Amino acid sequence: MNPQSNAMPEAPLDSQVPAPAVISATRRMYWSVRRELWESRSIYIAPLAVAALILVGFLISTVHLPDKMRGALALNPMQQHELIQQPYNFAALLIMGTTFIVAVFYCLDALYGERRDRSILFWKSLPVSDLTTVLSKASIPLVILPLVTFAITVVTQWIMLLLSTAVLLGSGVSVAPLWSHLPLWHMSLMLLYHLLAIHGLWYAPIFGWLLLVSGWAPRAPFLWAGLPLLAIGVVEKIAFNTAHFAAMLGNRIGGGSGGAASTAGSMSMDSLTQLAPVQFLISPGLWIGLAITAAFLAAAVRLRRYREPI
Amino acid sequence: MACIEAHGLRKTFGTTVALDGVNLRVEEGRILGLIGPNGAGKTTALNAILGLTQYQGELKVLGRDPWTERDLLVRDVCFIADVAVLPRWLRVSQALDYLAGVHPRFDRAKAEGFLAKTNIMRTSKVRELSKGMVVQLHLALVMAIDAKLLVLDEPTLGLDILYRKQFYDSLLNDYFDCSRTIVVTTHQVEEVQHVLTDLMFINRGRIVLDCSMEEFERRYVELTVHPEQVAAARALKPILERQVFGRGVLLFDQVDRQQLASLGEVRTPSIADVFVGVIGNQAGQAQGAAR
Numbered sequence: 001m002n003p004q005s006n007a008m009p010e011a012p013l014d015s016q017v018p019a020p021a022v023i024s025a026t027r028r029m030y031w032s033v034r035r036e037l038w039e040s041r042s043i044y045i046a047p048l049a050v051a052a053l054i055l056v057g058f059l060i061s062t063v064h065l066p067d068k069m070r071g072a073l074a075l076n077p078m079q080q081h082e083l084i085q086q087p088y089n090f091a092a093l094l095i096m097g098t099t100f101i102v103a104v105f106y107c108l109d110a111l112y113g114e115r116r117d118r119s120i121l122f123w124k125s126l127p128v129s130d131l132t133t134v135l136s137k138a139s140i141p142l143v144i145l146p147l148v149t150f151a152i153t154v155v156t157q158w159i160m161l162l163l164s165t166a167v168l169l170g171s172g173v174s175v176a177p178l179w180s181h182l183p184l185w186h187m188s189l190m191l192l193y194h195l196l197a198i199h200g201l202w203y204a205p206i207f208g209w210l211l212l213v214s215g216w217a218p219r220a221p222f223l224w225a226g227l228p229l230l231a232i233g234v235v236e237k238i239a240f241n242t243a244h245f246a247a248m249l250g251n252r253i254g255g256g257s258g259g260a261a262s263t264a265g266s267m268s269m270d271s272l273t274q275l276a277p278v279q280f281l282i283s284p285g286l287w288i289g290l291a292i293t294a295a296f297l298a299a300a301v302r303l304r305r306y307r308e309p310i
Numbered sequence: 311m312a313c314i315e316a317h318g319l320r321k322t323f324g325t326t327v328a329l330d331g332v333n334l335r336v337e338e339g340r341i342l343g344l345i346g347p348n349g350a351g352k353t354t355a356l357n358a359i360l361g362l363t364q365y366q367g368e369l370k371v372l373g374r375d376p377w378t379e380r381d382l383l384v385r386d387v388c389f390i391a392d393v394a395v396l397p398r399w400l401r402v403s404q405a406l407d408y409l410a411g412v413h414p415r416f417d418r419a420k421a422e423g424f425l426a427k428t429n430i431m432r433t434s435k436v437r438e439l440s441k442g443m444v445v446q447l448h449l450a451l452v453m454a455i456d457a458k459l460l461v462l463d464e465p466t467l468g469l470d471i472l473y474r475k476q477f478y479d480s481l482l483n484d485y486f487d488c489s490r491t492i493v494v495t496t497h498q499v500e501e502v503q504h505v506l507t508d509l510m511f512i513n514r515g516r517i518v519l520d521c522s523m524e525e526f527e528r529r530y531v532e533l534t535v536h537p538e539q540v541a542a543a544r545a546l547k548p549i550l551e552r553q554v555f556g557r558g559v560l561l562f563d564q565v566d567r568q569q570l571a572s573l574g575e576v577r578t579p580s581i582a583d584v585f586v587g588v589i590g591n592q593a594g595q596a597q598g599a600a601r
Contacts, residue, residue: 023414031411038404039397119397122448124362127385128412308363 028128032136033144040106043140044148050098051156054091058160061087065164066171073177084181088160092153092191099149100199103141107210108221110137111304118309130304134211138297141207146195154188197280205289206252208296215303218310252289311373313338313459313491314359318367321354321515328354329365330515336508338458339488343502344495345585346512352495355512356463359493360389372458385414388452389461396448398437402430409451421454424484442473449477453485460485462494466501474498478505499581509581513589527578531562535574543573550587561587 037043072080111134114120123133161182168175210225217224233246280286312335319332328351336342346352357363359371361380369376374383396405402425409416425432428446436444445465452460466474482505486492496502509526511519521529535543540558544551546569548560561579562570570576 023412028412031408034411035404035408038401039399114397117397118391118395120395121362121389121391122395122397125360125384125387125389125391126409126412127381127414129381306364 023127025132028132029136029139032128032132033139036110036136036140037144040109040140042102043106043145044152046102047095047099047148047152050095051091051152054094054156055159055163058087058091059163062163062167065167066173069168069173069177080177081181084178088157088182088184088187091156091160092187095153095156096149096195096199099145100203103145103199103207104210106140106145107137107207108214108225110140110211111215111300112217112221115307115310120304120309130301134215134297134301134304138207138211142200142204146199149199150188150192150195153191154184157184157187193277197277201286202252202289204293205296208293208300212296212300212303215300215307251285311338312336312370313340314369314371314493316358316367316369319355319358319369320366321351321358321363327515329358331367332512332515332517334510334517334520336491336493338491340507341486341492341494341505342508342510343499343506343581344493344510344512345499345581346495347589350512351515352512353463354515356389356461356493356495360387360461386458387461388455388457388459390445390448390452390463390465392464392467396436396444398435400436401432402434402436402447403432405436405447405451406432409455413455415456416451417454417456421450424450424453424480442469445469445473445477449480453480458490460490460492462492462496464496465494466496466498474501478502481505499585503581511585511588513592518592519584519588526581526584529564530579530584531565531567531570531576532579532583533560533562533570533574533576534558535560539573543570546570549591550583563587
């Protein structure tokens with residue numbers, strides 16, 4: 001922008017040509033989601049780091065793998081099954097827990113951070129509506145993070161399996177029990193179902209609430225997200241000596257009684273027989289939760305319109 | 311069509327009146343300077359124009375209601391709110407990608423052209439740039455958008471004089487043409503005097519002066535007189551008087567230039583002096599009324 005050089009460089013003269021007039025809503029959404037990934041790189045860095053840690057730990061543990069497998073042959077098939085699957089389920093659980101925590105912190109900052117650093121004024125100067133913005137932010141915990149978790153977990157489990165196979169082959173122990181007790185395709189399918197059903201749908205009101213608080217809180221969104229819930233629970237306890245609200249929250253976080261799998265909490269994801277997708281899809285808890293999510297998100301959209309930067 | 315038209319625009323925050331029945335009309339192709347003391351209502355007025363805040367009264371920007379039709383309006387309007395709003399984590403290349411992705415009127419080649427004249431690297435993050443470079447980046451992005459109205463709220467706050475001068479030079483040379491309208495608020499009025507085509511003073515939520523720069527130059531005259539002439543000059547009711555090197559400098563509003571020329575040297579005053587004359591007098595009257 002040197003004022004002395006009046007000659008303009010490449011091509012500004014064709015600015016008279018009208019720019020492409022319409023940009024589709026999907027394209028705006030796509031770029032808004034990409035924007036979120038640029039800003040919050042922890043969305044993929046945190047689970048990748050945990051996956052790397054798991055693999056390092058697992059690599060060290062393979063020293064004892066041949067002995068363990070020889071010992072496992074003496075056990076009955078049920079115990080064998082559990083012993084072999086245990087590290088794989090643990091890896092999935094750890095990565096899932098990480099992305100859940102990432103999702104919580106992401107939501108709390110999503111609409112708060114842009115007000116705090118006033119960058120909301122920049123985003124609002126662009127033709128992206130508040131609705132698109134809030135939906136793109138909601139898609140991170142509801143869609144993107146479950147998919148990221150799925151991809152990273154599956155790759156991690158496959159690397160673990162291939163590592164084990166290599167070690168066992170090297171030491172002359174049979175790999176047959178390992179492969180027969182690890183139906184990884186099947187496990188992946190179960191994991192995907194669990195992530196989409198529980199993290200994407202069942203947990204949706206939790207993330208909706210966090211986004212709403214993030215859009216409203218004048219400061220300390222973390223406290224504002226927790227304290228009102230605590231207050232309701234305390235008032236209910238003192239006034240009626242009941243704990244329905246706390247039970248309801250516990251049920252929501254625990255995966256739900258009418259959950260996606262009859263043993264949703266126990267995370268054993270190896271049998272399609274445990275799945276109850278129809279039961280899950282017709283459970284009122286799911287639909288009430290989704291309705292509440294929609295209300296929270298609508299409120300967040302409205303708040304983004306009205307709230308001024310902090 | 312008027313670019314901005316307001317009738318009885320009002321906005322209150324609790325008991326504070328930020329805009330107190332503002333009437334204004336800005337034609338297309340003008341560069342309007344909205345000048346006022348701190349807390350005069352400048353930013354509130356701009357926020358109303360940009361659809362960022364609700365208001366009472368009538369307001370049309372490019373023929374649209376900025377609050378209810380904001381999503382449509384924002385395609386034709388750009389703004390730089392102040393220097394600190396570009397998010398610090400954003401990379402220059404990401405800013406270009408994103409704008410090209412979401413803005414139908416963004417011309418990426420043009421923005422790259424503007425950036426090529428600066429020292430801003432494509433891989434830098436906003437947090438790594440100096441304050442002046444952040445404003446250069448923001449201006450490059452905004453100038454590459456083919457908008458009808460550009461709103462600048464204290465765009466050069468905290469910049470050194472070289473960056474400030476460059477800012478307005480690029481705006482005039484590379485951006486402005488007669489189909490665009492620019493509204494700017496600033497405290498550095500000396501630097502925008504030659505840039506503006508129209509001038510508005512706002513004080514306590516009211517427009518106290520609204521004129522084109524030609525009108526301004528006709529209307530206001532600054533007279534420098536020797537001490538012996540001061541009494542005669544004072545008789546013509548100056549709106550402001552000060553002493554410079556023992557000579558009297560008096561500011562007149564709508565007094566015949568020929569008559570003043572017979573008393574001493576006449577010239578066009580700076581916006582800053584007229585501002586002090588107009589707003590300062592108001593403050594004085596208000597204090598007088600209070601006593």
